[in-house]
Amino acid sequence: MKYEKDIFEIIFFARGGQGAKTAAEILAQSAVEEGKFVQSFPNFGPERSGAPTKTYLRISDQPILTHEPIVDPDVVVVLDDTLLGSQNVSDNLDRREALIINSKFSSEKIRTIIAEKGGKFEGKIYPIDADGLSLEIIGQPRPNTVILGKFIQVTEVTRLESVVKEFRKIFEEKIGSELTTKNIEAVEKAYDEI
Amino acid sequence: MEKKNKNNIALTGGAAAAEALRQIEPDVMPIYPITPQTPIIETYAKFQANGLVDTEIIRVESEHSAISAAVGASAAGARTVTATSSQGLALMHEILYITSGLRLPILLVISARALSAPINIHGDHSDVMGARDSGWIQLFCENAQEAYDKTLIGMKLAERVKMPAMVIMDGFNTSHSVENLKTIDDQKVKKFIGELEPVNPLLDVDNPVTYGPVALQNSYFEFRIDEEKAMQEVFIEYEKIAQDFEKISHRKYDYFETYQTEGAEKIMVMAGTSAGTAKVVINKLRKQGEKVGILKINLFRPFPYQEIAEVLKDAQEIIVLDRAQSIGSKPPIYSEVISALFQAKKLKKVKSCVYGLGGRDLFQKQIEDILTGKNQEHYLT
Incomplete structure (x- = not known):
């Protein structure tokens, strides 16, 4: 099914305004920092705050030629578990592949919700309470960056140091060093979570 | 895995073209900064605001005015660039013919997109294909790397042959997609692009000239023949410029x-x-x-x-x-x-x-x- 096996493909499901594009961008730049090739683009629709969005990210050791949207991802990241009701997040995810989701629910519960909506997913589900973690450490709901910690732990597609470095580069000027440090702390905590 | 290289960066196609424009550093950039505009001018306006480039950005009231202001600036002798897409290019249409008829080397960076109706500003080639007979050079790009490279090639080519040029990337698929690219050192780019030597600039007040006078039945025809001749010369000059570009980039672009x-x-x-x-x-x-x-x-x-x-x-x-x-x-x-x-x-x-x-x-x-x-x-x- 998958056309190019050596390209690692990720789909982010989120709602407009939740920062999926930023999350993909941080990962993309981290991978570039490590000498890899990337491609990241949103599913180009009307961007409205709160509406479901899809963002694609490819990472590869070889140049990426294709421009088709990702149809068969290796990993899916869901930033908002209410999307399970309207989006087929597990499409083309097989048993060896992973679903990382910002949720308080258990993986069994998430699997049940997917099944109730007519989906079928036998792979591993990694729920992480990214909202809770970011509220606790940062004091603001910033699931998009916190979930990156979990993402790296699960996929090892880039290194935590690269992501931290990139985060600092992109955000230090925008949000100040104190808030940046707290965000990074939250990413690291998510990375260490089992 | 490729060795880490500071010139191996990842940008959207729009930002890649803006980076090339930063290196070109045009004298004037007239812009109409609302939909269907692209990240190109947004990125460039930041460069200008941060003092990285010395370009006069003229904010105008429509794309028709943007290209009209570009015509004025270019005729005055300024290196002139603008960017647009979709309806914006359609609105420029009247002035596109005037630009090429006056042989002004304006560079227009385009994120090719659909035309209304029904309303749609997503990627396709309808806008640029509608301008294919307007006397402009048209260069298509596959990805962010080519958007960067061909912005440089397009500028040089336009000025060499005194014909306006469109550098065309796919709207969204390239303009809003982050991809790897390698840029060239500022100094090398500046040397490649060179100084603009304007022909008969309006600001040369010691040698006054007229741009765009009436040309009736006895001469209009010849102007149009000359335009076609000039366009045929593009092949030769394109080849030379592509060779020069290959020397500084190791990237080759044939026809x-x-x-x-x-x-x-x-x-x-x-x-x-x-x-x-x-x-x-x-x-x-x-x-x-x-x-x-x-x-x-x-x-x-x-x-x-x-x-x-x-x-x-x-x-x-x-x-x-x-x-x-x-x-x-x-x-x-x-x-x-x-x-x-x-x-x-x-x-x-x-x-x-x-x-x-x-x-x-x-x-x-x-x-x-x-x-x-x-x-x-x-x-x-």
């Missing part, structure tokens, strides 16, 4: 790119991002022993008829992918390919496919089905 066309029985012709997607399919089919290849258009205006016919002449079947229609006629690239083959007295089986209108996705599977003959449809919906 078109051939990919696995050697001994190919079927050749697919297209422009833009679809070529990248198709290359992946070609790789797969070649491994399975299918003799298939691609011809990707870089230079669409002027159109290199002879050279293209030379590549296509030995193929058994040619498939042309267009991302625009020419309603009431045949799609633009298809028509040119037919014409090229007829001029070369090579009659071939040429199939036409239209894809991606209004941002419709194009998948590898679709391209594979056309190349293997499974899909015989004209429209790849």
